[in-house]
Amino acid sequence: MTDQVNRVVIVGGGTAGWLTAGIIAASSSALTRITLIESPDINPIGVGEGTWPTMRSTLETIGVSETDFFRECDASFKQGSKFSRWTSLASTDDYYHPFTAPAKYHDINLAPFWLPFKDKINFAQAVSPQATLCELGYAPKQITTPEYGAVLNYGYHLDAGKFSPFLRKHCVEKLGVQYVRANVSAIHLQENGDIKSVTTDAQGDIAGELFIDCTGLKSLLLGEKYKIPFISHKSSLFNDSALAVQVPYADPTASILPYTLSTAQSAGWIWDIGLQSRRGVGHVYSSAYTSDEQAERALRDYITPAVGKSTAELLSVRKISFNSGHRQVFWYKNCVAIGLSAGFIEPLEATALVLVELSAKLIAEQLPTNRSLMDIVAKRFNTTLSHHWQRIIDFLKLHYVLTRRTDTEYWRDNCQVKSIPESLQEQLALWHVRAPGVCDDIFREEMFSSASYQYIYYGMQGETLISKQPDDKQQAKAQALFMENARYIQQLKNVLPPNRELIEKIKHHGLSAI
Numbered sequence: 417m418t419d420q421v422n423r424v425v426i427v428g429g430g431t432a433g434w435l436t437a438g439i440i441a442a443s444s445s446a447l448t449r450i451t452l453i454e455s456p457d458i459n460p461i462g463v464g465e466g467t468w469p470t471m472r473s474t475l476e477t478i479g480v481s482e483t484d485f486f487r488e489c490d491a492s493f494k495q496g497s498k499f500s501r502w503t504s505l506a507s508t509d510d511y512y513h514p515f516t517a518p519a520k521y522h523d524i525n526l527a528p529f530w531l532p533f534k535d536k537i538n539f540a541q542a543v544s545p546q547a548t549l550c551e552l553g554y555a556p557k558q559i560t561t562p563e564y565g566a567v568l569n570y571g572y573h574l575d576a577g578k579f580s581p582f583l584r585k586h587c588v589e590k591l592g593v594q595y596v597r598a599n600v601s602a603i604h605l606q607e608n609g610d611i612k613s614v615t616t617d618a619q620g621d622i623a624g625e626l627f628i629d630c631t632g633l634k635s636l637l638l639g640e641k642y643k644i645p646f647i648s649h650k651s652s653l654f655n656d657s658a659l660a661v662q663v664p665y666a667d668p669t670a671s672i673l674p675y676t677l678s679t680a681q682s683a684g685w686i687w688d689i690g691l692q693s694r695r696g697v698g699h700v701y702s703s704a705y706t707s708d709e710q711a712e713r714a715l716r717d718y719i720t721p722a723v724g725k726s727t728a729e730l731l732s733v734r735k736i737s738f739n740s741g742h743r744q745v746f747w748y749k750n751c752v753a754i755g756l757s758a759g760f761i762e763p764l765e766a767t768a769l770v771l772v773e774l775s776a777k778l779i780a781e782q783l784p785t786n787r788s789l790m791d792i793v794a795k796r797f798n799t800t801l802s803h804h805w806q807r808i809i810d811f812l813k814l815h816y817v818l819t820r821r822t823d824t825e826y827w828r829d830n831c832q833v834k835s836i837p838e839s840l841q842e843q844l845a846l847w848h849v850r851a852p853g854v855c856d857d858i859f860r861e862e863m864f865s866s867a868s869y870q871y872i873y874y875g876m877q878g879e880t881l882i883s884k885q886p887d888d889k890q891q892a893k894a895q896a897l898f899m900e901n902a903r904y905i906q907q908l909k910n911v912l913p914p915n916r917e918l919i920e921k922i923k924h925h926g927l928s929a930i
């Protein structure tokens with residue numbers, strides 16, 4: 417057949433490009449040839465240090481050793497996020513969004529049974545051990561737990577600058593991906609509008625049947641060539657700027673936080689990620705509500721207690737601007753955008769890399785064998801991705817609308833009804849009279865399940881007026897689960913090591929391969 421899809425050309429070698437190459441190469445037939453073109457002149461964005469537990473299965477699927485990954489990518493464990501001062505300005509205001517769902521989540525909704533005790537114990541601590549163990553700095557597994565196995569669910573923090581070269585080496589040496597170091601200078605179309613080939617400065621024209629745009633914010637193929645419109649979501653999510661800084665540990669044996677710490681500021685929030693050799697810290701903010709100078713001041717003030725005033729003033733800070741939103745469609749003709757070229761929304765819940773994994777997996781599973789089937793696959797891909805983007809926007813906005821902060825215009829405007837997507841307004845109306853639960857998971861695979869909504873909703877003191885008395889059997893079951901959780905916490909404290917201790921052991925001894 418003349419319209420067979422055998423040659424996949426990926427343009428861009430940042431994290432999106434190499435993850436996509438690895439995921440497709442690991443699952444495609446020997447007939448599929450994957451070429452990745454990476455510019456020697458344009459650096460990858462160099463941020464993106466927080467991942468989801470999906471990254472565990474991704475790395476395992478593409479055949480990476482977890483030990484090598486820890487050794488080469490400065491990686492650490494991430495068990496969720498801790499949000500500080502999002503609800504109020506009180507120094508004690510914080511809550512967790514752990515990766516482990518509430519106990520027996522699909523059997524029983526514990527939220528209504530927890531509500532009468534909400535002043536005594538916070539939601540995340542009552543329903544899962546992870547928040548308490550994170551607070552105490554424990555790792556999510558033991559050195560005897562095999563690679564990719566877990567006692568508590570986890571993803572990673574990693575050095576973005578090391579991760580892409582690590583993936584590149586694996587993809588080229590183990591998965592047979594062809595690597596072309598060159599700039600793409602022109603894109604050639606066929607009569608039907610498909611991309612026929614791209615011209616590179618170092619290796620001439622490279623032809624293919626499927627082109628994947630991983631060129632970052634530039635969006636060279638989908639945005640610049642095809643002019644697919646960009647849909648802005650700035651009216652809901654105001655942030656459009658970030659300042660990033662790498663912070664050394666004052667003591668190289670200092671503990672490493674097993675979660676991403678996100679501390680709300682007057683016009684944004686600061687992320688704090690602990691790697692093995694340094695912290696990655698950044699201020700995400702809205703340029704409409706604060707200046708770059710004020711944002712930088714807040715960032716330097718944030719790191720001063722850890723490194724001292726003189727170091728805090730000297731560390732170099734990098735500014736990144738972004739538009740909050742995504743392309744109208746993600747797959748057009750024979751071109752699909754993955755990563756920043758498809759869109760970007762503030763990294764509050766580290767949703768960018770998980771979308772890369774999800775998109776690449778969809779392509780790997782559904783890569784059409786011939787061109788005539790591609791439009792059907794593209795249509796489904798676009799429907800799925802549009803749904804995920806909308807759910808991400810709702811979920812991120814939830815963190816803002818539940819605030820009780822009124823100290824700045826930024827927080828006050830974030831609660832204005834006109835900035836809240838209708839779909840989120842509807843959910844909030846329901847949750848006022850019944851707890852979020854599995855009935856809110858309309859699609860089979862939601863990126864944020866209702867369990868995540870529960871953690872944020874109750875973490876930020878969202879209210880639910882329970883009118884129905886729960887039956888005695890359910891009540892007894894819930895009480896037993898609360899007690900079991902308390903006991904499990906005590907047990908895990910005896911067996912899980914501190915986060916840094918386990919990471920050091922992995923570096924020296926390695927984890928056992930499965």
Ligand SMILES: Cc1cc2nc3c(=O)[nH]c(=O)nc-3n(C[C@H](O)[C@H](O)[C@H](O)COP(=O)(O)OP(=O)(O)OC[C@H]3O[C@@H](n4cnc5c(N)ncnc54)[C@H](O)[C@@H]3O)c2cc1C
Pocket residue numbers: 427428429430431432433453454455456457458459460461462463464465466467576598599600601630631632633634636658660698736738754755756757763766767768769770
């Ligand atoms: C402030 C900030 C914080 C973030 N934090 C997180 C996080 O915690 N978790 C998370 O999941 N995500 C996060 N992200 C998003 C994450 O950084 C990106 O999704 C990820 O790095 C993937 O980027 P990319 O590969 O799409 O683009 P890039 O890294 O920009 O790579 C683009 C590639 O395209 C190549 N290229 C461009 N033009 C050409 C050309 N003409 N010819 C050939 N090659 C070309 C470049 O050389 C480069 O290799 C964050 C983003 C920002 C801005």
